[in-house]
Amino acid sequence: MRGVSVRVVPRLFRPVARAMPWWTFLAAAGLGLAIVTVPAATAVTLTGEDLVGLLRVAAVCGALGVGFLLDDPAARSIATVPTPRPVRYAARAGVILPAAAVWWALVLAVTVAGAEDGIGATLPLGGVTVEAAALGGVALAVAAVRLRGRPDSGGLLAFPVLLGLVMAARLLPDRMALFVPPDDTEWARTHERWAVLLVVAVAVSTWASQEPARRWTAVARRRRSLVGHRRS
Amino acid sequence: MTVTATGPVVRASDLTLRYGRTLALADVAFTLRDGVTGLLGPNGAGKTTLLRIVATALVPDRGQLTVLGADPRTESGRLAVRRRLGYLPQDPGFHPGFSAFEFVDYVAILKELTNRRVRHEEVSRVLTAVGLADQRGKKIRALSGGMRQRVALAAALLGDPDLLILDEPTVGLDPEQRLRFREVVAELGEGRSVLLSTHQTEEVMALCQRVIVLDRGTVRFEGTPVDLAALARGRVWTSGSRAPEALASWRAGTGRYRHVGDPPTGAELLEPTVEDGYLMLVDATADQEAYA
Numbered sequence: 001m002r003g004v005s006v007r008v009v010p011r012l013f014r015p016v017a018r019a020m021p022w023w024t025f026l027a028a029a030g031l032g033l034a035i036v037t038v039p040a041a042t043a044v045t046l047t048g049e050d051l052v053g054l055l056r057v058a059a060v061c062g063a064l065g066v067g068f069l070l071d072d073p074a075a076r077s078i079a080t081v082p083t084p085r086p087v088r089y090a091a092r093a094g095v096i097l098p099a100a101a102v103w104w105a106l107v108l109a110v111t112v113a114g115a116e117d118g119i120g121a122t123l124p125l126g127g128v129t130v131e132a133a134a135l136g137g138v139a140l141a142v143a144a145v146r147l148r149g150r151p152d153s154g155g156l157l158a159f160p161v162l163l164g165l166v167m168a169a170r171l172l173p174d175r176m177a178l179f180v181p182p183d184d185t186e187w188a189r190t191h192e193r194w195a196v197l198l199v200v201a202v203a204v205s206t207w208a209s210q211e212p213a214r215r216w217t218a219v220a221r222r223r224r225s226l227v228g229h230r231r232s
Numbered sequence: 233m234t235v236t237a238t239g240p241v242v243r244a245s246d247l248t249l250r251y252g253r254t255l256a257l258a259d260v261a262f263t264l265r266d267g268v269t270g271l272l273g274p275n276g277a278g279k280t281t282l283l284r285i286v287a288t289a290l291v292p293d294r295g296q297l298t299v300l301g302a303d304p305r306t307e308s309g310r311l312a313v314r315r316r317l318g319y320l321p322q323d324p325g326f327h328p329g330f331s332a333f334e335f336v337d338y339v340a341i342l343k344e345l346t347n348r349r350v351r352h353e354e355v356s357r358v359l360t361a362v363g364l365a366d367q368r369g370k371k372i373r374a375l376s377g378g379m380r381q382r383v384a385l386a387a388a389l390l391g392d393p394d395l396l397i398l399d400e401p402t403v404g405l406d407p408e409q410r411l412r413f414r415e416v417v418a419e420l421g422e423g424r425s426v427l428l429s430t431h432q433t434e435e436v437m438a439l440c441q442r443v444i445v446l447d448r449g450t451v452r453f454e455g456t457p458v459d460l461a462a463l464a465r466g467r468v469w470t471s472g473s474r475a476p477e478a479l480a481s482w483r484a485g486t487g488r489y490r491h492v493g494d495p496p497t498g499a500e501l502l503e504p505t506v507e508d509g510y511l512m513l514v515d516a517t518a519d520q521e522a523y524a
Contacts, residue, residue, distance in 0.1 A: 007346040008341060008342065008344055008346060011341045012341055012342070015330075015334070015341065019327045019330070019338065072325075073325040073326060073327060073328070074324075074326055074327055074338075075325060076321040076323060076325045077321060077324045077325050077326065077339065077384055078339060078342055079284075079289040079319070079321065080287045080288050080289050080314055080317060080319045081314060081342035081343050082311055082314040082315045082342070082343060082344050083341075083342040083343075083344065084311075088342070211310070
């Protein structure tokens with residue numbers, strides 16, 4: 001991205017934030033927040049494991065909503081502007097991440113506040129946050145792949161794929177499990193897997209945000225190197 | 233990187249692209265110079281694919297392409313092209329909650345116009361150029377189809393591009409809007425290159441200095457509209473009844489039939505139009521392939 005004007009980026013945040021389709025995210029995030037509000041709003045007593053379960057459901061809700069935030073009805077109109085797609089995606093990520101972080105902080109705060117005395121302090125909030133980040137990352141990665149080369153709805157693919165992955169994760173054998181109870185001895189190792197998933201999701205998102213012309217450049221380079229090989 | 237006054241603005245050769253098993257473009261070669269060039273062809277001919285490749289939105293499987301003196305295969309070349317390019321896609325999208333001014337202003341930021349005052353002046357200039365100065369504050373969702381198309385054209389005009397690519401810009405417009413649009417494009421064609429994809433042969437006759445006919449992914453013709461019309465010279469005739477042997481035959485407003493094809497001996501020949509030439513070219517190709 002040599003030569004790209006970096007002064008564009010800060011000026012993009014406001015219009016990009018306005019252009020993003022927030023309603024789906026707000027609905028999903030609102031649902032997630034409502035779910036963790038249940039213990040506080042009712043007299044039901046929940047264990048730490050139950051609360052982690054609620055946090056996981058809230059995280060899935062948020063991730064499902066995040067998947068729609070890359071959708072851009074004006075994608076065709078801006079396909080050939082000098083500001084390349086990775087920069088445009090970075091601007092979107094710069095809007096999505098703080099919004100998602102604020103929402104998740106609210107979800108955690110409500111959950112801890114609604115927990116019985118002593119339970120809130122024992123909740124493994126860091127580990128569940130890694131799970132939530134990975135789920136959001138996967139949703140964004142699937143959406144970015146869907147939007148690569150065609151203006152479409154990334155969320156429409158991210159939604160079923162994420163739900164399918166969550167269902168499939170429930171069926172994994174114990175040694176590969178992703179959703180384990182907080183007192184499980186495998187908790188730390190499981191969260192290493194979540195962290196790897198997050199890194200993979202970020203890598204896929206980065207790859208998918210590249211301009212399609214990279215393929216052409218890569219093909220041209222490969223052909224040149226092949227020609228070079230044959231000549232040498 | 234700059235293009236000389238006489239050099240081609242676009243030079244393409246062997247451009248080939250497949251969508252899965254479908255061959256969208258096959259060894260397409262053409263050159264584009266200053267003025268308005270029309271890209272004619274039936275549905276599915278590959279017009280949009282070709283325009284998207286020239287506009288750097290799509291990557292061909294193989295072939296050579298130079299746009300405005302730069303090679304879009306390289307990152308720096310693509311950036312150089314995009315800084316001097318205006319592209320109006322076939323089905324432009326908008327953020328409906330934005331006003332016309334806000335949307336064009338957003339595109340202007342993406343086109344690296346970072347100085348707020350300069351950018352706003354430029355946005356006002358292009359909105360005025362497309363006749364939307366009075367509608368600048370109106371939400372896009374409240375604009376008619378023709379006005380939205382003009383918003384997209386205004387966005388394409390930002391930065392006074394050297395090459396303007398318009399993909400079927402008059403589809404869905406009523407006759408008055410079409411004429412208005414034609415006026416704007418004709419004015420834009422003075423002093424820059426415009427590549428205009430269209431189904432309408434009358435648009436080619438009215439606007440274009442040159443025309444390229446694309447059919448089934450290959451270039452069938454490249455020349456002036458007069459040359460295209462001349463392809464049907466001696467093969468357009470009129471009579472009082474339908475001619476089943478003609479490629480096309482229809483009753484004109486005069487009440488007499490107009491035929492395109494091989495005329496019978498002694499037929500009353502007519503001066504061909506661009507449409508006649510196009511029909512001969514595309515139908516003849518279809519016939520050749522049908523008999524092959």
